[in-house]
Amino acid sequence: MKAAPKGNAISVNGTYDVTPEGTAFRLFSLKAGSNTITDNAPPVDQNPQGEQVRNFSGTISELNHDPRGTINGVVLGSKTLVSLPPAAVEQLAGYLKIGAQISGTGIKRPVPSGVVTSKNVDVTDARTLSVSGQTYLVN
Incomplete structure (x- = not known):
């Protein structure tokens, strides 16, 4: 929200995925002015929590x-x-x-x-x- 306040122009890059729940948009990147935000996969948790x-x-x-x-x-x-x-x-x-x-x-x-x-x-x-x-x- 800081990179692209309300009313600013942005450019979004991604794809549509069809899931059992319906169509979902998968964001790859968002560009607002000179700022680019990319969606990286979350890091793998080396110590997963137990139940x-x-x-x-x-x-x-x-x-x-x-x-x-x-x-x-x-x-x-x-x-x-x-x-x-x-x-x-x-x-x-x-x-x-x-x-x-x-x-x-x-x-x-x-x-x-x-x-x-x-x-x-x-x-x-x-x-x-x-x-x-x-x-x-x-x-």
């Missing part, structure tokens, strides 16, 4: 949907996205309502170096889910 098991609990504030409109998770208090596999969503659909209290355990999904997320939330892949006093194993 971080964490507990979560809260009130469902939002249902998360995949590009086809199918529920694939719930957002708790707009801070944690709990990702759920299709079989768990199908089995627990009656309980996954906005305002419902849930808790459980899961694996925190790390954000890869160089990646910017569209929502500032922690993503957790659920392993157990407790709803209405009943605990379910989620696989």
Whole structure:
């Protein structure tokens, strides 16, 4: 944003990639005046982090949907996205309502170096889910 303030002319170089989620633009470089910004691959992490098991609990504030409109998770208090596999969503659909209290355990999904997320939330892949006093194993 510093290299090209609002209203300045820029030149963008890249390609369009077709993905299962739709067409995406892959940026190679951006030129603004005499400044050129290039997109380099993030460095390979030589010491990848191990899985971080964490507990979560809260009130469902939002249902998360995949590009086809199918529920694939719930957002708790707009801070944690709990990702759920299709079989768990199908089995627990009656309980996954906005305002419902849930808790459980899961694996925190790390954000890869160089990646910017569209929502500032922690993503957790659920392993157990407790709803209405009943605990379910989620696989």
